[in-house]
Structure formats: structure tokens, C-alpha cells
Amino acid sequence: xxxPVFDENAHLFGQGYLTTVVLSAGALALSLVIGTVVASxxxxxxxxxxxxxxxxxxxxxxxxxxxxxxxxxxxxAPRNLNVTREPIVAALIGLSIYTGAYVTxxxxxxxxxxxxxxxxxxxxxxxxxxxxxxxxxxxxxxxxVIPPLGNLSIALVKNxxxxxxxxxxxxxKVAGIIESRTGLxxxxxxxxxxxxxxxxxxxxxxxxxxxxxxxxx
Amino acid sequence: MTALAAVRRRSSGHGALIAGAIxxxxxxxxxxxxxxEARKWEPFLLPSTWRFLGEGLLVTLTVAGASLLLSxxxxxxxxxxxxxxxxxxxxxxxxxxELSRATPILAILLIVLLVLLRSGLTQNAIIAGxxxxxxxxxxxxxxxxxxxxxxxxxxxxxxxxxxxxxxxxxxxxxxxxxxxxxMTPALVSQVITLIKDTSLLFIITAPELLSFGxxxxxxxxxxxxxxxxxxxxxxxxxxxxxxxxxxLEARQPTDERLHIVGEEDQALIPAMPHRGTxx
Amino acid sequence: MIEVRDxxxxxxxxxxxxxxxxxxxxxxxxxxxxxxxSGKSTLLRCVNRLETPDGGEVIVDGRSVNDRHTxxxxxxxxxxxxxxxxxxxxxxxxxxNLTLAPMRVRKLDRATAEERARKLLVKVGIPExxxxxxxxxxxxxxxxxxxxRALCMEPKIMLFDEPTSALDPEMIKxxxxxxxxxxxxxxxxxxVSHEMGFAREVADRVIFMDQGEIVEQARPExxxxxxxxxxxxxxxxxxxxx
Numbered sequence: 001x002x003x004p005v006f007d008e009n010a011h012l013f014g015q016g017y018l019t020t021v022v023l024s025a026g027a028l029a030l031s032l033v034i035g036t037v038v039a040s041x042x043x044x045x046x047x048x049x050x051x052x053x054x055x056x057x058x059x060x061x062x063x064x065x066x067x068x069x070x071x072x073x074x075x076x077a078p079r080n081l082n083v084t085r086e087p088i089v090a091a092l093i094g095l096s097i098y099t100g101a102y103v104t105x106x107x108x109x110x111x112x113x114x115x116x117x118x119x120x121x122x123x124x125x126x127x128x129x130x131x132x133x134x135x136x137x138x139x140x141x142x143x144x145v146i147p148p149l150g151n152l153s154i155a156l157v158k159n160x161x162x163x164x165x166x167x168x169x170x171x172x173k174v175a176g177i178i179e180s181r182t183g184l185x186x187x188x189x190x191x192x193x194x195x196x197x198x199x200x201x202x203x204x205x206x207x208x209x210x211x212x213x214x215x216x217x
Numbered sequence: 218m219t220a221l222a223a224v225r226r227r228s229s230g231h232g233a234l235i236a237g238a239i240x241x242x243x244x245x246x247x248x249x250x251x252x253x254e255a256r257k258w259e260p261f262l263l264p265s266t267w268r269f270l271g272e273g274l275l276v277t278l279t280v281a282g283a284s285l286l287l288s289x290x291x292x293x294x295x296x297x298x299x300x301x302x303x304x305x306x307x308x309x310x311x312x313x314x315e316l317s318r319a320t321p322i323l324a325i326l327l328i329v330l331l332v333l334l335r336s337g338l339t340q341n342a343i344i345a346g347x348x349x350x351x352x353x354x355x356x357x358x359x360x361x362x363x364x365x366x367x368x369x370x371x372x373x374x375x376x377x378x379x380x381x382x383x384x385x386x387x388x389x390x391x392x393x394x395x396x397x398x399x400m401t402p403a404l405v406s407q408v409i410t411l412i413k414d415t416s417l418l419f420i421i422t423a424p425e426l427l428s429f430g431x432x433x434x435x436x437x438x439x440x441x442x443x444x445x446x447x448x449x450x451x452x453x454x455x456x457x458x459x460x461x462x463x464x465l466e467a468r469q470p471t472d473e474r475l476h477i478v479g480e481e482d483q484a485l486i487p488a489m490p491h492r493g494t495x496x
Numbered sequence: 497m498i499e500v501r502d503x504x505x506x507x508x509x510x511x512x513x514x515x516x517x518x519x520x521x522x523x524x525x526x527x528x529x530x531x532x533x534s535g536k537s538t539l540l541r542c543v544n545r546l547e548t549p550d551g552g553e554v555i556v557d558g559r560s561v562n563d564r565h566t567x568x569x570x571x572x573x574x575x576x577x578x579x580x581x582x583x584x585x586x587x588x589x590x591x592x593n594l595t596l597a598p599m600r601v602r603k604l605d606r607a608t609a610e611e612r613a614r615k616l617l618v619k620v621g622i623p624e625x626x627x628x629x630x631x632x633x634x635x636x637x638x639x640x641x642x643x644x645r646a647l648c649m650e651p652k653i654m655l656f657d658e659p660t661s662a663l664d665p666e667m668i669k670x671x672x673x674x675x676x677x678x679x680x681x682x683x684x685x686x687x688v689s690h691e692m693g694f695a696r697e698v699a700d701r702v703i704f705m706d707q708g709e710i711v712e713q714a715r716p717e718x719x720x721x722x723x724x725x726x727x728x729x730x731x732x733x734x735x736x737x738x
Contacts, residue, residue, distance in 0.1 A: 051235055051237070051238045052238045052242070054235050054238075055235045055236075055238035055239045055242065056242075058235060058239075058452075058456060058459070059239050059448075059452060061459070061481075061482070061485075062409065062413075062451065062452045062455035062456045062459055063413070063448040063449075063451045063452050063455070064413040064414070064415075064416035064417075064427075064448075064451055065413065066416045066417060066419065066420070066427070067416060067427065067444055067447055067448045067451065068448070070427075070444055071441065071444040071445070071448070074440050074441055074444070075441070082440060099481070102481050102484060102485065105485050106484060106485070115583070117579065117581060117583045118583060118585065120546055120579070120583065121577070121579060121583035121584075121585070122585075122597075123546070123569075123572065124544060124546065124572055124575070124576075124577040124646075125572065125573075125596070125597035125601065125645070125646070125649060126569050126570070126572040126573035126597055126601040126602075126649060127569070127596075127597060127600060127601060128569050131600055131601075135596060135600065136585055136596075139587045140585075140586065140587050143587065147476075148484040148485070149484075150478075151478055151479060151480070151481075151483065151484035152481055152484050154319075154478065154479040155479060155480055155481035155484070156481075157321075158319075158320070158321040158322070158479070159321070159481075160321075161321030161322075161323045161324055162321075162323055162417065164323065164420070165323075165417075165419070165420045172321065172323060172324055172327070175324075176327070179331075185331065185335075188324070188327070188328050188331065191324060192316075192320055192324060192328075195319065195320055195321060195324065196316065196319050196320070199319040199320075199479065200315070200319050203315075203318075203319060203478050203479055206478050206479075207478055210476060210478075
């Protein structure tokens with residue numbers, strides 16, 4: 001009787017793993033969009049736009065992700081319920097908004113790291129403002145932004161685990177389900193290894209990038 | 218130059234505007250979703266509410282404080298060990314630090330709770346929480362300590378040794394005082410992460426602020442309002458801390474900033490502000 | 497070629513330009529000198545609209561610089577600028593620094609742009625650095641690349657904003673030599689500089705500015721031998737006798 005149970009659990013585990021990967025990748029993509037937009041607003045917007053984008057960053061980075069996720073889970077819930085039926089969607093939104101606050105700060109400091117006289121020089125050559133940003137500012141900003149963004153991706157992968165708090169069936173939740181079914185401790189060992197297959201390679205890449213860009217300066 | 222200066226000037230000292238923007242956003246969001254009602258805010262006018270939530274906050278702060286003390290102690294020891302131990306022992310220390318930091322803290326909390334429960338050591342979820350938070354944060358502190366020690370020029374150590382100072386004396390008198398100064402911004406950033414992470418004790422059923430909040434909203438039926446208030450309490454604690462850490466960073470020369478991989482609050486320590494010299 | 501009429505510019509409470517009128521003929525080399533804060537750099541920056549004046553008019557090659565209908569990018573194609581701080585693009589090789597604008601703005605194909613760029617690198621004396629990064633060059637070499645980068649757009653006018661002020665003394669000459677050669681070729685040049693030797697030798701006219709005004713202008717021999725204004729005399733004394 002052991003084998004079908006094992007198969008079923010392995011299948012469940014695989015799905016959890018996939019959910020974690022998709023959740024991380026999706027939230028990363030969305031947070032990059034959010035972060036780039038809000039950072040641009042923060043650098044080039046008027047005073048009101050600036051205080052709203054600053055408020056966004058400060059509020060979401062200084063409050064616990066779990067509270068944000070719980071809040072969104074309720075917001076997305078149908079009227080008569082207190083919890084959403086789509087916890088993964090809520091998790092995706094919550095993780096994106098939370099990580100987006102950090103991406104905003106990273107992108108902003110990337111933009112500010114480029115000497116404004118670079119824009120002047122480019123404009124003097126006849127490049128338009130957009131061309132100057134695209135060919136001169138952005139390529140330079142990307143260099144300073146890549147290592148901290150890598151850093152954020154690692155944190156993001158780890159933060160997907162918090163989505164289990166709103167019953168999204170990602171890795172950690174799945175491990176809990178299997179553990180309560182079987183009484184075995186092994187799912188938790190497996191879950192550790194599963195996270196390591198994501199975070200350790202990322203950490204390796206980031207530290208290599210940091211070293212390489214540090215020498216390139 | 219002038220544009221940049223303008224950006225810098227405008228973005229500083231707008232605390233009131235920021236607070237206003239947050240409040241406006243939350244209220245608009247709440248009413249737009251049709252889920253916030255003025256009546257549900259009324260319980261927050263009662264002193265008993267704040268006494269109750271204050272109890273939860275006290276637990277949260279105690280957990281954070283205890284975990285911080287433990288993490289600093291073990292992190293310092295582990296960090297020094299990692300910097301200097303060679304051979305299999307050093308390898309084991311390094312591996313456990315790296316693996317802990319590569320693991321979601323919630324997974325560590327759940328596993329610690331389970332181990333404590335099954336071994337019959339304790340059923341106290343708060344203790345499990347403190348242990349779990351301390352394991353993870355010791356690893357992060359160890360990494361910060363190692364980066365701090367590693368940032369001190371080798372020449373200084375050699376100079377101290379050739380003056381006749383012993384290894385321990387060199388560490389205590391020359392390396393650690395400087396390293397500690399460089400570590401402070403990273404450590405304060407980690408305190409912010411730690412305080413946010415205490416909320417995860419809610420999931421392992423320890424009675425911290427969020428759990429108190431749940432009893433509260435179960436009674437009054439004001440779920441969203443309670444979450445907003447709890448978020449604001451965390452904000453009130455963490456925002457001053459994050460301003461403090463930013464001020465520390467700004468005071469620090471760029472080449473003395475430490476970079477710790479894999480923590481979101483650490484990713485915000487700027488590596489290299491714009492290098493041009495403006496007149 | 498350049499026509500400036502009654503130009504005014506203020507930064508907050510500071511009046512950087514108060515009613516500057518001057519002109520530069522085609523092929524003329526004009527050196528603008530003056531103490532720091534005299535408004536000479538601001539004047540230069542107004543010529544290609546890096547600064548927007550508060551009053552007055554700038555006309556370059558028949559086009560009003562601050563007219564709303566003037567395409568500022570088209571205007572800037574014809575005006576090369578060399579900055580005190582070089583402002584090379586650090587993420588691009590020397591060659592790409594030179595070809596970026598010709599390819600994007602003048603729409604040259606890569607081969608033509610590179611050919612032109614290499615010729616100019618020969619002209620400024622560093623053909624071997626085409627593939628180097630700006631950060632690998634000395635200050636003097638960087639400034640020569642910056643001149644070549646501006647020339648690559650085949651401008652009608654070249655503006656130099658204190659091109660040697662950020663250089664170590666031993667590198668100043670190599671940059672000035674390139675500028676002299678350019679003047680000899682008949683380029684229209686406006687140079688803000690403290691290099692009196694260059695002014696004496698190369699300039700057709702020297703303009704002395706102080707406190708946002710043009711105090712005096714004359715041919716160099718006359719300017720340096722027989723300055724008319726008291727302020728000019730005092731400035732020349734402080735700068736020549738130390």
C-alpha cells in the first residue's frame with residue numbers, strides 16, 4: 001500500500017515545487033514592472049507623486065509580508081467569506097507589491113548612480129532625452145542594479161514560503177499536508193533541499209556578479 | 218548637477234506628506250473595496266483594545282529582543298569561527314551558515330516547532346519561535362561579522378602582530394572595533410527584518426501581536442481594520458529604525474559598506490552612489 | 497554664426513548673466529576668460545540650450561535656440577561640446593563613444609561611422625585606443641577622445657567648457673595642441689578657458705567677463721598689452737603674476 005501513497009505525495013510535492021517556482025518568477029516579473037514605474041515616478045515625478053511613491057516604499061517594506069498577504073486575501077475574498085478562494089493569486093499580488101517596494105529603491109539608486117552630466121553629454125551630441133536614457137543612462141544603471149536585484153530574487157524565493165500562511169499550496173504548505181497525512185518528518189527534509197536547489201545557485205550567481213562588477217569599476 | 222540636487226532636496230524631509238499619503242491610500246482602498254466601515258473602527262477608540270493589543274505587542278517585542286540577543290551572541294562567535302577556522306570544522310561551520318541563510322525562515326520555524334514537540338522538550342510555541350528566529354538570524358549575523366572582519370585590511374593585522382600583539386589582542390584591539398562600526402548599518406537592517414519576521418510566529422500558533430489581533434477581530438468582526446492597525450504598529454516601530462539605518466549608511470564611506478546576499482533589507486544598502494564629483 | 501542678444505539668466509537669487517550681447521563669426525576662435533562665477537560657463541551652456549535663459553535671445557546659424565519651434569536635437573547636431581569633466585560614456589569602448597551619436601542621430605551605418613571615428617582618433621593622436629574603455633585612459637587621452645566624439649558629428653561650431661581645468665599640468669599641452677590644429681582647420685570655436693597662452697596664440701578675439709557681464713573684448717595682442725578697463729587690468733595682474 002506504500003507505493004501509491006508515495007506516488008501521490010511525490011506528485012503533490014512536485015506541484016508544490018512548481019507553484020513555488022512560478023510564484024517566484026511571476027512575482028519577480030511583476031515587481032520589476034512595479035519597481036521601474038514607481039522609481040521613475042519617484043525620480044522624475046512632481047512632489048505629490050513623489051510622496052505617494054515614497055509612502056508606498058516605506059509602508060510595504062516596514063510592515064510584515066504576512067500581514068500584507070492576510071489583508072489581500074481578505075480583500076479578494078467573496079462577500080460572504082473571509083478568505084479568498086484563490087490564495088495563489090493573492091500570494092502573487094502580495095509578493096509582487098512587497099518586493100516591488102524594494103525593487104523601487106534599487107532601481108532608484110541605480111538611476112541616481114549615473115552621473116547627470118552623462119545625460120548632458122548625450123544631449124549635446126544631439127540624442128533626444130529618450131535616446132539618452134536608453135543608450136547612456138539605462139545601460140549604466142543596469143550594472144549597479146543587477147546584483148541587488150539578484151539579492152532580492154533570493155529573498156523573494158524564500159518569502160514565497162510565507163504564502164503558506166494564506167493556504168497557498170506552495171512547497172512549505174505541501175510539506176505540511178504530507179506530514180500530517182503520513183506523520184513522517186521526511187517531507188520537511190525534502191522541502192529544505194527543494195528550496196536549496198533554488199536559493200543556492202542564485203546566491204552563487206549573485207556573489208559572482210558582485211565580484212565581477214566590483215572589478216569592472 | 219542641479220537636477221540631481223533638486224531630486225535629493227525634494228525627497229528629504231517629507232515625513233508628514235508621506236504619512237498623509239499612506240492614510241489617504243488606505244482609506245481610499247478600504248472604501249473602494251466596500252469593506253471598510255466607520256463603525257468597525259470604533260473598538261479602536263477603547264483603552265481596553267490598546268491594553269489588549271499592547272499585551273500582544275509586548276510578546277512580539279520580547280521575542281524580537283530575545284532572538285536579537287541570542288543571534289548577536291551566536292552570530293559573533295560563528296562569524297569569528299568562520300573567518301579563522303580551517304579544515305573540516307571550518308567547512309562545517311560555513312556550510313551550516315550558508316544552508317541556514319538559503320532556507321525560508323518559516324520553514325526553519327516549522328521544523329524547530331516540530332522537533333521540539335516530537336522530542337517532548339517543550340510545547341511552548343514562543344520558545345520554538347525564539348529558537349527558530351535565532352538560528353536563522355545567527356547565520357545572517359555570522360555572515361555580517363565575517364564580511365566586517367574581511368573588510369579590514371590585512372596590513373593592519375600584520376602591523377599589529379609585528380608590534381607584538383597576540384592574535385586575540387589584535388582581534389580585540391584592532392580588528393573588531395573597526396569591523397563593528399562597519400557592521401552596524403547591516404545589523405540595524407537585519408533588526409528590521411527580524412521584527413517583521415516575528416509575525417510568522419502567528420503561523421506556528423505562538424500568541425504574538427497578530428494572534429492577539431485575531432482574537433480581537435473574531436470578537437468585533439473587523440478583520441481588515443485590525444490588519445491595518447497591526448500593520449501600522451509594525452510601521453511605527455520599523456520606520457524610525459529604517460531611517461536610522463539609512464542615516465548610518467549615509468555616514469559610512471562607500472568602500473566600507475558590507476553586502477550581505479539574500480536578505481531584502483540588506484539589498485537596499487547602496488553599493489555605489491553616483492561617482493561623479495559635483496562642484 | 498553665433499549671435500547673443502541681451503541674455504539674462506538667474507539661478508535662484510544669483511544673477512549669472514545680466515544682459516550679455518556678443519557674436520561669433522564663422523571660422524572665428526573666441527576665448528572667454530574671467531574669474532569663477534563670472535557667468536562664462538553659463539553663457540556657453542546657453543548656446544546649445546543646456547541652460548534656458550530667462551531673457552534675451554541666442555541665434556545659432558540662423559536658428560533661434562530657445563524658440564519653441566526649434567528642434568533642439570537637430571540644433572545640437574551642429575554644435576559640438578567638450579566638457580571640463582570629459583563625460584565619456586564609461587560603459588562603451590572609445591570607438592562606441594564616437595559612433596553612438598553618428599549612428600543614432602545622423603543615421604550612419606556602422607562601417608561609415610567607424611571609419612570616420614578611426615580617422616578622428618588618428619587626428620587626436622590615439623588611434624591605438626579605439627577598443628579601450630574610457631576608464632583605462634589618462635585624463636588627457638580622455639579629453640582628446642571627447643573632442644573626437646564631438647567632431648564625429650561634423651559640427652559647424654565647437655564649444656569648449658574649461659577643457660583643461662581638470663587635467664594634470666603635463667597633459668594640458670596634448671589637449672591644447674589638438675585644439676590648435678582644429679582652429680587652424682578653420683573651425684568656429686568658443687572656448688571658456690584659463691589658458692592665457694592658448695588665448696594669446698590662437699584666439700582671434702578674447703572676451704573678458706565679470707559678474708555676469710562682458711567687461712571688455714579685443715584682439716589678443718591688444719587685450720593683453722593694452723587692456724582698457726580697470727577690472728580687466730586687475731584680473732590680468734592676478735592671473736599673470738603668480
